[in-house]
Amino acid sequence: MSRAPEREVRQPAGIRPASASEWLVEIRSGIPSEGNGTFLYLGMHVRGSATSVREGVRTVLEPHDLVFCDPARRHLLQFGDDCRMVFFRVPRGYLGVTESELDRVVGVPVRGGDGLGALVSDFLSALADKADLRRPRPGDRLARTAVHLLSVLLMELLETGMEGEEAEASTVGGEMLSRIRCFIEERLMDPDLSPEAIARAHHISVRYLHKLFQNEGVTVSQWVRRRRLESCRVELGRSNRRFTVAAVAHRWGFSSPSHFSRTFRGAYGMTPSEWQSLATSAVADAPHAA
Known part of the structure; x- marks a missing residue:
């Protein structure tokens, strides 16, 4: 078995798109290339072996698991030769999160098998798999819905992490x-x-x-x-x-x-x-x- 390559997450340069459906769904089987920080990416594991590495902690990703990626932060993904991930991108400004909050969520795996992770994963899977959903009329509406879901997911990650800290403190x-x-x-x-x-x-x-x-x-x-x-x-x-x-x-x-x-x-x-x-x-x- 070949050793899984270790790659730093990078993202492509982007310009502000004309419509939501043009920027939300960008299907990729490889890591986004470096850019100017306009976009935040959400990676969804589809198949094969993949590992998320955050602050030295390695987490094996299962199919449908999700992970936020930002090339400006040190976060590694390890891919096997048979790995496929789909990356969705959204303008960071649309999510309204601060730099310190991004530090707390980038690279944190979200299990796609239950709860909010399953809801987001199922929705994005359908959006990626069905091209007719990305036509201009339904695409823009569904893209806005996806932005709302990603915002909720970010807030859930932040609150979950904070609740753990608070439980330890008081x-x-x-x-x-x-x-x-x-x-x-x-x-x-x-x-x-x-x-x-x-x-x-x-x-x-x-x-x-x-x-x-x-x-x-x-x-x-x-x-x-x-x-x-x-x-x-x-x-x-x-x-x-x-x-x-x-x-x-x-x-x-x-x-x-x-x-x-x-x-x-x-x-x-x-x-x-x-x-x-x-x-x-x-x-x-x-x-x-x-």
Whole structure:
């Protein structure tokens, strides 16, 4: 048996695509080549022998297992001669994750046999195998769905890792943080949601609240802003519901439309209007039946 070659994950240079279906599905049997950091890749193991190596820990990948890849970070994949993996790429800005968060998830295998991993793996497998799903009209819609799934998968990886750290540090603190997250989710539309209000509702100091969030790599305010931005992004991406950007921003707690637009662009690399237009571009451009 030949020795599995050890290769560093690299990615190709990319330009911003015209439609979601053009950039989401890029089927490859080899590692993406080096690029400018525009894209994050999700590798899905199809067959053969493959191993993910992260911080010296080797994990054998099974068919349907998933792993996020970013050439800017030290992460190795080992392939056997019979190996085939499919790589999906997505503009990093669309996922709204920080550099410190990427450090925590790149190279971490996700089992594709059950739970959220199975859901994502099955969806991406169908998207890769069925070319008709990648036609412009359904392709853009399904690509946006895939982006949402990848965002959920990233958040799950981050929260799972953080829960392990919290369990070791303090079970009570972990339970408190979980309650605080639920509290925030239920009140994202409240423009007065602030660290002071959150701390007061849980009978803790603002200082302790910030301490609970320090493992997130973001402040409490940044976490609230990110969850609001994600909610706005999902709502603006619904092609069957047309609201103005200002109305969506106001509904999710942003009092200034101009501030919201700047914040959205900073997180996702495009304006809210540009993101919203992706939801209808495929439908508008598609030929209508006579």
